[in-house]
Amino acid sequence: MALLEATDLVKHFPASRNLFGRPRAFVRAVDGVSFHVEAGETLALVGESGCGKSTVSRLVLRLIEPDAGHVRFEGRDLLSFDTNELRAFRRQAQIIFQDPYASLNPRMTVGQILGEPLKLHALAPPERRRARIEDLLRLVGLEPRFARRYPHEFSGGQRQRIAIARALAVEPKLIICDEPVSALDVSIRSQILNLLRDLQDRLGLSYIFVSHDLAVVKHIADRVAVMNLGGIVETAETQALFAAPRHPYSRALLSAIPVAKPRAKGERMILQGELPSALHPPSGCRFHTRCPFAIDRCRVEVPKLITDEKGHATACHRTAELPAASGIVPSDGGFSPALEKLVAAFSLSEEGPAAGGIGITGPSTSL
Known part of the structure; x- marks a missing residue:
């Protein structure tokens, strides 16, 4: 049984209303998403x-309510939860x-920010709260x-660490990472990514990682769901x-x-035309x-999202007819060697350049 299962999620936001206050046009942010x-x-x-990535992440947490569809967490229907059940779900x-x-309250200290969920969910008595925060x-x-x-008083990288600590305070099973490194420098980005991976290994966490940066996705994700105009068009490991996008x-x-190697073989696939509006999406595909x-x-x-025997799902009428992707996707994967070196340099370890960077055993004060 999957930890989280979303089926046919739909969310349309009113874009304009008539004189009587009734919606007359909708932004089709999410239209039948399942994963x-x-x-x-x-x-x-x-x-x-x-394309609806962040909207989907908020729908599965019930931060906003879907217009249709189902969300199940550990086999239970999340949309049927009452207030008490929903509060208990917030821990998970x-x-x-x-x-x-x-996302951090500027009027509260870090200790207060981290102590608030502990108090709200009664996870630690007052005498143990300070030790838990530390x-x-x-x-x-x-x-x-x-x-x-x-x-x-903190840098961007340190503030993101505080946000991660706040999420971990309630000992969750699932964390949604909504573009968690897009506002950070490349070197700091690699540190935060490695921190997330280390925490996942230590604590058995599950992530939904929302991002537009494919280099980051390749580094951290087990599976990828590609979204376009409110729907998923491809899902695969x-x-x-x-290796072979369909x-x-x-x-x-x-x-x-971007390809850092001048001699890397690859042909750009440049899309023509304007990006369609979610107010008036095209018919068909x-x-x-x-x-x-x-x-x-x-x-x-x-087109329907059809899954093959290897678990690779594609929503395209011409999947079997398209030319091989080897001439379209750069042969080296298209990732900058500099990023790969930074990831290696800031990997979690107790020695080398990463010491004192993001190692759990050596707290960082350098960001």
Whole structure:
């Protein structure tokens, strides 16, 4: 049984209303999205800005209510939870937001921020709360003395560590990472990614990782779901997707990755036309207006997400007819060697350049 299972999620936001206050136009942010997350797994949601990634992440936490569909957590229907059941669910699922400064209360110290969920869920008596806060700070590579400081006294990387510690305070099983490293420098980004991976190994966490950065996704995700205009067009294991993407949209995303090697063989797949509006999405396949392989069938019939025997799912009428992806996706994977070196340099270890960086045994004060 999957830890989390979403089925046919739909969310339409009113864009305009008539004189009587009734909606007359809707932004189709999420339109029939289905996926699952296994225990201890990282599922990445990728796609262009506005494709519905963040909306999906909030729907599965019930931060916003879906218009249709089902969400099951450990086999239980999340949408049927009452207030008490939903509060108990909050212990099991947390979220890390993109902007660590905006998501932290500037009027509260770090100790107060981390102590609030402990008090709310009665996880530690008052006499044990301070020790628990210090343990959380050490867990994310920060010194216990930082508990007396305010968020504005930290760098972006340190604030994101505090946000991670707050998510870990209630001992969750699932954490949704909504663009957690997009606002950070590359070197700090690799540290946070390695921290998340180490915490997953230690604590058995599951992640839904929302990102538009495919280099980051390749480094951290077990499976990838590619979204386009409110729907999933391809799902596969990370290595399989990057080695042989099947959907034209996935190929276009991968071909757009900057290649640091001048001699790397790869052909850019440049999409023509304008990005369709979620207010008036195209009929049939929503990607057909920019797809170089579109035929008449694509314009009138919505393709189904069909899974093969290897678990690779694609929503495209012409999957079997498309040319091999080897000429479209760069042969070296399209990832910068500099990023790979940074990831290695800042990997979790007790020795070398990473010592005192993000190692759990050596708290960091350098960010």
